[in-house]
Each structure stands twice: as structure tokens, then as C-alpha cells.
Amino acid sequence: MEQIAKLLRQYHAENPFPAAPANLYEPCEYILELGGKRLRPAILLLAARLYQDDPSPALPAAWAVELFHNFSLLHDDIMDAAPLRRGKPTVHTRWNLNTGILSGDAMLIHAYQHLARTGDDATQRRLQSIFSRTALEVCEGQQMDMDFETAEHVAIDTYIRMIELKTAVLLGCALQMGALATGAPESDAQHLYEFGRLAGIAFQIQDDLLDTYGDPEKFGKQVGGDILQNKKTFLVLTALENASAEDADALQKLLQTDASAGPEKVNAVRAIFDRNQVPERTAAAKQAYETQAFAHLDAVQLPEARKASLKAFVEALFVREY
Amino acid sequence: MEQIAKLLRQYHAENPFPAAPANLYEPCEYILELGGKRLRPAILLLAARLYQDDPSPALPAAWAVELFHNFSLLHDDIMDAAPLRRGKPTVHTRWNLNTGILSGDAMLIHAYQHLARTGDDATQRRLQSIFSRTALEVCEGQQMDMDFETAEHVAIDTYIRMIELKTAVLLGCALQMGALATGAPESDAQHLYEFGRLAGIAFQIQDDLLDTYGDPEKFGKQVGGDILQNKKTFLVLTALENASAEDADALQKLLQTDASAGPEKVNAVRAIFDRNQVPERTAAAKQAYETQAFAHLDAVQLPEARKASLKAFVEALFVREY
Numbered sequence: 001m002e003q004i005a006k007l008l009r010q011y012h013a014e015n016p017f018p019a020a021p022a023n024l025y026e027p028c029e030y031i032l033e034l035g036g037k038r039l040r041p042a043i044l045l046l047a048a049r050l051y052q053d054d055p056s057p058a059l060p061a062a063w064a065v066e067l068f069h070n071f072s073l074l075h076d077d078i079m080d081a082a083p084l085r086r087g088k089p090t091v092h093t094r095w096n097l098n099t100g101i102l103s104g105d106a107m108l109i110h111a112y113q114h115l116a117r118t119g120d121d122a123t124q125r126r127l128q129s130i131f132s133r134t135a136l137e138v139c140e141g142q143q144m145d146m147d148f149e150t151a152e153h154v155a156i157d158t159y160i161r162m163i164e165l166k167t168a169v170l171l172g173c174a175l176q177m178g179a180l181a182t183g184a185p186e187s188d189a190q191h192l193y194e195f196g197r198l199a200g201i202a203f204q205i206q207d208d209l210l211d212t213y214g215d216p217e218k219f220g221k222q223v224g225g226d227i228l229q230n231k232k233t234f235l236v237l238t239a240l241e242n243a244s245a246e247d248a249d250a251l252q253k254l255l256q257t258d259a260s261a262g263p264e265k266v267n268a269v270r271a272i273f274d275r276n277q278v279p280e281r282t283a284a285a286k287q288a289y290e291t292q293a294f295a296h297l298d299a300v301q302l303p304e305a306r307k308a309s310l311k312a313f314v315e316a317l318f319v320r321e322y
Numbered sequence: 323m324e325q326i327a328k329l330l331r332q333y334h335a336e337n338p339f340p341a342a343p344a345n346l347y348e349p350c351e352y353i354l355e356l357g358g359k360r361l362r363p364a365i366l367l368l369a370a371r372l373y374q375d376d377p378s379p380a381l382p383a384a385w386a387v388e389l390f391h392n393f394s395l396l397h398d399d400i401m402d403a404a405p406l407r408r409g410k411p412t413v414h415t416r417w418n419l420n421t422g423i424l425s426g427d428a429m430l431i432h433a434y435q436h437l438a439r440t441g442d443d444a445t446q447r448r449l450q451s452i453f454s455r456t457a458l459e460v461c462e463g464q465q466m467d468m469d470f471e472t473a474e475h476v477a478i479d480t481y482i483r484m485i486e487l488k489t490a491v492l493l494g495c496a497l498q499m500g501a502l503a504t505g506a507p508e509s510d511a512q513h514l515y516e517f518g519r520l521a522g523i524a525f526q527i528q529d530d531l532l533d534t535y536g537d538p539e540k541f542g543k544q545v546g547g548d549i550l551q552n553k554k555t556f557l558v559l560t561a562l563e564n565a566s567a568e569d570a571d572a573l574q575k576l577l578q579t580d581a582s583a584g585p586e587k588v589n590a591v592r593a594i595f596d597r598n599q600v601p602e603r604t605a606a607a608k609q610a611y612e613t614q615a616f617a618h619l620d621a622v623q624l625p626e627a628r629k630a631s632l633k634a635f636v637e638a639l640f641v642r643e644y
Contacts, residue, residue, distance in 0.1 A: 024465040079420040098401040098468060101423060105397060106461045112434060113454045121443035132435045139428045143346040146420060
């Protein structure tokens with residue numbers, strides 16, 4: 001993993017944004033330096049290393065995925081009116097709305113420029129197709145997420161589709177592109193895509209669970225944030241579909257209280273979750289996606305030893321105790 | 323030209339945006355239908371027809387350029403806080419800010435998806451490179467334009483660079499991509515790029531001139547709009563560089579009055595322009611770019627008759643009387 005982190009740091013250092021116009025590119029550099037974990041490019045390079053010891057031919061594609069991810073964070077922060085990201089002011093807060101929009105646009109185009117450096121002409125065309133399809137799906141997922149805010153009823157399946165589009169497909173795309181960049185057969189690359197997509201759904205369900213049930217010391221952020229923001233999470237939708245009419249009613253009412261509500265609201269919602277087996281149901285759903293995900297990794301036609309690093313990396317992202 | 327307009331209408335009809343999520347794609351369709359003249363895709367197809375009687379292989383690239391142009395309008399309208407476009411509510415006014423941002427993002431990605439359908443693998447890679455470079459330049463031009471609003475002094479050369487990036491390079495890109503899509507040699511495609519770029523600069527200077535000196539009946543919008551908005555146009559910068567100290571001072575003061583000023587402000591600014599030969603200087607600058615532009619068309623290694631349609635189309639975009 002240290003080799004991969006080093007490759008990414010080098011590539012970034014060797015490929016800075018242009019110096020001018022400073023008001024366009026400084027915010028791009030700023031958000032990249034907010035301490036993201038470079039998860040997506042790392043996973044892309046791990047997939048590349050399945051087929052070739054040196055993953056560097058996949059580096060431009062890895063960086064493209066990181067730039068795309070940061071573009072989406074930048075614009076999402078505007079749409080969510082988020083003042084902070086990782087404890088620092090968001091771009092539109094530190095600069096302004098226009099800067100947030102335009103710097104995001106420039107990052108998206110930069111992502112395409114880096115992607116364009118990867119692979120021979122035929123591989124390049126394949127990567128372009130995967131990348132654009134995924135980028136569009138991420139936008140569609142963000143739109144669904146915004147639509148949910150005003151929707152009266154959201155079905156669990158629709159919620160799963162939203163998190164699949166908004167976050168999971170980009171993991172699948174990263175794995176698939178990394179593999180194709182170093183000569184993977186299409187069938188393996190497809191299994192890797194499914195591995196990433198399904199693991200991505202499992203991670204998002206896990207995130208929902210941790211937000212309410214995570215150990216604050218391990219989790220590192222305020223427990224109950226989703227509840228206070230009245231978010232329609234997997235937990236809430238599971239409760240609404242499975243709870244008694246009385247509990248479902250009570251939950252609906254709690255979800256209409258405003259942001260000034262405090263820990264007593266979190267406790268009341270948790271009590272409803274607890275007596276309707278919501279954490280158990282959620283953990284089971286997460287587990288089901290996780291199991292499906294690893295079955296696709298198993299189906300990749302390579303020796304187990306070759307897949308060990310990637311497998312260990314993804315397994316470590318799953319939290320076993322909370 | 324009717325053949326080309328028909329091809330574009332057909333391509334649009336056969337390639338609608340997806341139906342869902344409606345809140346994402348309806349605004350994309352809305353802005354496309356606001357009555358734009360499809361100038362850029364038309365010019366791309368005219369360039370394609372230089373090398374092949376049937377320009378349809380270039381259609382996806384033509385549509386990509388139109389989608390890109392509309393993406394930039396959509397986001398620029400937000401940045402300019404423009405309530406109306408062609409007399410209709412802008413997307414962020416009719417829907418909301420978030421829709422404006424996200425639908426714009428989706429249009430940009432759609433542009434890449436259409437572009438990806440054009441040409442064989444090697445041509446495709448070349449087109450991607452031209453398109454991304456141009457797209458980034460358009461963002462840089464928009465950033466420069468926004469920076470000018472608060473800049474104390476803008477040099478004419480810097481202004482020319484801004485309009486080159488913000489609007490002219492996209493015309494160059496359209497011509498170059500159209501030609502390459504139907505097998506033009508690189509040298510011809512490069513001359514066509516320069517033709518578009520230089521003509522684009524001339525058009526923008528012409529726009530500045532018409533905004534103050536155009537016949538309102540022919541021009542179709544309020545004369546003096548730029549003056550009322552205190553825009554640093556080619557006229558203003560030419561006046562500031564060439565006028566007497568007294569006139570330059572008076573102009574600076576007029577440029578600081580607010581939007582409630584009326585026709586007397588327009589008349590006062592025009593009087594300063596008039597006595598400092600600003601319209602003549604501006605027309606001369608426009609003519610110089612126009613002449614350079616057509617020299618590049620002349621350098622394209624094709625019989626004159628083959629170039630006649632493209633030449634006539636671009637010539638008709640220049641206004642001879644105002």
C-alpha cells in the first residue's frame with residue numbers, strides 16, 4: 001500500500017493544476033488537500049496490480065477518478081449548503097458560489113484529460129465509455145438523493161438504487177478501469193466492477209448504521225447526525241417498512257421536528273429502531289451485499305495469492321465491531 | 323444549410339435525454355429548446371462537408387459541441403445571476419440553484435458521451451484531446467471574465483485573451499473536430515481551427531460594438547446594455563487607453579454609477595467613445611481579426627468551390643452595417 005500511496009503523491013506532484021487563473025485552480029488544489037484518503041485511486045491501482053506488477057500505466061485513470069470524486073464533493077457541498085468538509089471551510093464558503101461551480105467544472109474536465117492519457121486507443125475508448133456512464137450515474141444518484149428530501153415515501157429498493165448510483169458505481173468503475181488499463185480480460189473486469197459496486201452498497205449501508213450505532217471514539221464523528229438532520233437513511237426506511245403502526249407514526253413525527261432537537265430525539269429514534277430490530281436487519285442487509293461482492297472477487301480468474309492485497313484492502317474497510 | 327439543420331434536428335430527436343430522473347434531465351431539454359441557433363454544430367458539420375459529401379459521421383461531435391455550449395450557458399447564467407435567457411426564465415430561476423448546477427454537470431458529461439461516438443479509435447483520441455483542452459479554456463475564460471469585474475485595470479490584450487478563451491476557441495474546436503471527423507489532414511484542420519478562433523474574436527468585438535452602436539431593429543436587443551451594466555468591453559478599454567485624461571476620468575466615474583442610471587448615461591458614454599474614435603478603432607480591430615481569419619480559410623488545401631458554403635456561412639455572421 002505504501003508503494004501505491006507514493007505513486008499517487010508523485011503523480012499529483014508531477015501534474016499540478018496550471019497556476020493561472022489562480023481563482024479557478026487554487027480551489028481545486030485546496031479540496032484535493034483536505035485530507036481525503038485517496039481510496040478510489042488506491043483501489044483502482046490495486047486492481048491494475050492484479051494483471052501487472054507495475055500499476056503505473058493505470059495512474060492517469062486513478063487520478064481521473066480522484067479528480068472526479070473531488071469534483072462531485074465540491075458541487076455536492078454547494079447543493080447541501082455544507083459549511084465544512086473535514087473540519088475546514090468548503091470551497092463555496094471559503095471563496096464563493098461562483099468559484100465553487102466553475103472550479104468544480106474545471107476539475108471534471110481535468111479528470112477527462114487525465115483519463116485520456118491511459119491505455120492504447122482501443123482501451124482508451126473503452127475507459128471513456130465506462131467513465132462517462134459512471135459519471136452520469138453519480139449525477140443521477142445525487143438527483144435522486146435531493147428528490148428524496150421532499151418525497152413523502154421512499155421505498156428501500158429505491159434507496160438502494162440511489163446509493164448504488166451516488167457512491168457505489170464509482171468504486172466499481174475504479175476497479176474495472178484499473179484492471180482494463182493493465183490488460184485484464186473483459187470478464188474479469190466485469191466481475192471486478194460488480195465486486196466494487198456491491199461492496200460500495202454495503203459500505204453505504206454500514207455508514208448509515210455507524211452514524212447511529214457507531215462507537216464515537218472509533219467512528220470519529222457525532223453519533224446521531226443523520227437522525228438530527230431527518231435523513232431518510234436505510235435505518236429509517238427499514239423502520240418505516242417493518243415497525244408497528246404506532247412506532248411508524250411516532251417515527252414520522254420525530255422526523256418532522258427541526259434541527260434544534262437534541263440528544264433526546266436521537267434516543268427516541270434509537271429506541272424505535274431497537275425495538276423493531278432495525279440494527280439487526282440493517283447489518284443483515286449489509287452482510288448480504290458484502291457476501292455477494294466477495295463472490296465476484298472469487299470469480300476473477302487469478303490465483304488467490306494474486307488477489308490477496310485487494311481482498312485485504314477491501315475487507316479492512318468493513319467495520320466488524322461498533 | 324437546410325440539410326444540416328435537418329440532420330441536427332433528427333439527431334436530437336433520436337438521442338433524447340433519459341426520462342428519469344426528470345428533475346435532472348428536463349432542465350437540459352428546456353435550455354436546448356430555448357431557441358439557440360445551433361451555430362456551433364452547424365459550423366462543425368460544414369467543416370465536415372469539406373472532406374466528405376455526407377457529414378453525418380461528424381454528427382455526434384456536432385451535438386457534443388452544442389451540449390457543451392448549453393452546459394456553459396446554464397452554469398454562466400447562475401454565475402451572472404441572470405433571470406432570463408432569450409426572454410424565458412433561466413434554469414436556476416425556473417427550477418432552483420441545485421438543479422442548475424447538477425443539470426449542467428449532466429449536460430457536460432452527456433457532451434463527452436456523444437463525442438465518444440465519433441471517429442475510429444485514433445481519431446476519437448485526437449478529438450478528446452481537442453475537446454477537453456477547449457472545454458478547460460472556456461472555463462478559464464469565464465474565470466477571467468469574472469476576475470475582470472473587480473479588477474481595477476484590464477489591458478486590451480488581456481481582454482482579447484479572455485474573449486478568445488471564453489467564446490472563440492469553441493468555434494475553432496468545432497471546425498477542427500468537424501474536419502478531422504471526415505478525414506481532413508492535420509494541417510488543414512489546424513488552419514480551420516485558426517479560422518474559427520480568429521473569426522470568433524472578431525465576432526465578439528463586433529458584439530461589443532453592436533451593443534452600443536447597433537441598429538435596435540436589426541440587432542434585436544436594448545442598445546447600451548453593456549454601458550448600463552458597467553461592462554469592461556472592448557469599447558471601454560479602447561477609450562480608457564486612448565482618450566484624453568479628462569475623458570478617461572469622466573468615463574471611469576460614469577462606470578461607477580449604479581444600474582438605475584438611464585439613457586442619459588448611455589448618451590454620455592457614447593459621446594466619450596465618439597470623440598475618441600472608439601467605434602472606428604473597434605471596427606478596425608474587428609476587421610483585422612476577420613482578415614486574419616479568412617487568410618487561414620484560404621490556406622486550406624481545397625478548391626475554392628468546395629469551401630464556398632462554409633465561407634458564405636461565416637461571412638453572413640459578420641454585420642456590415644450598423
